[in-house]
Amino acid sequence: MLKEKVLTREEIDAAIERLAARLNADLVGRDAVFVCILKGAVYFFTALTARLKESVVIDFIQVSSYGATTESSGTVILVKDLTVDISDKDVFVVEDIVDTGLTLADVIALLHARHPRSVRVVTLLSKPARRRKDVPLDFVGIEIPDRFVVGFGLDFAEHFRNLPEIWEYLPDQGV
Numbered sequence: 001m002l003k004e005k006v007l008t009r010e011e012i013d014a015a016i017e018r019l020a021a022r023l024n025a026d027l028v029g030r031d032a033v034f035v036c037i038l039k040g041a042v043y044f045f046t047a048l049t050a051r052l053k054e055s056v057v058i059d060f061i062q063v064s065s066y067g068a069t070t071e072s073s074g075t076v077i078l079v080k081d082l083t084v085d086i087s088d089k090d091v092f093v094v095e096d097i098v099d100t101g102l103t104l105a106d107v108i109a110l111l112h113a114r115h116p117r118s119v120r121v122v123t124l125l126s127k128p129a130r131r132r133k134d135v136p137l138d139f140v141g142i143e144i145p146d147r148f149v150v151g152f153g154l155d156f157a158e159h160f161r162n163l164p165e166i167w168e169y170l171p172d173q174g175v
């Protein structure tokens with residue numbers, strides 16, 4: 001059951017605008033590759049990168065840990081790899097949400113093995129109360145409390161990603 005709207009589209013857009021402004025100040029002179037972690041980050045990724053003033057390379061990687069539950073399994077599976085070479089590039093990993101941090105920790109380790117110049121993290125949402133791995137987050141849009149959220153890319157069992165706003169979802173009370 002969708003319980004209540006946690007973030008309006010206006011609040012989401014304002015957070016993206018703030019992140020884009022910080023990134024635009026940072027990107028000058030960099031050889032940047034923006035990596036979208038599919039599928040959750042895709043709405044955030046397109047909105048964010050479309051606000052960047054410098055040309056950047058974009059690519060996509062897909063990992064999965066949750067399956068059809070609200071709890072991370074703690075085991076991240078690489079579903080789809082990058083197609084570009086990131087060696088000597090400034091990599092910006094783009095996430096929709098950092099919860100336990102387990103997904104991001106594995107993705108960062110995987111990317112570092114390819115010898116990028118730097119790896120930094122951009123996330124729309126962060127849920128610090130749930131953190132199990134202390135991953136450095138360089139650009140955070142909005143910190144949220146420990147509530148299970150869907151919409152704007154975030155899913156429950158693959159549903160609700162297309163909702164324009166972010167909602168709290170209560171999984172035990174039906175769709």
Ligand code: PRP
Binds near residue numbers: 040041072098102154
């Ligand atoms: C979600 C989300 C993050 C990750 C965050 O992805 O998009 O990648 O979980 O959780 P964590 O910090 O506890 O690891 P998921 O594995 O559900 O795949 P999806 O992006 O396809 O929904």
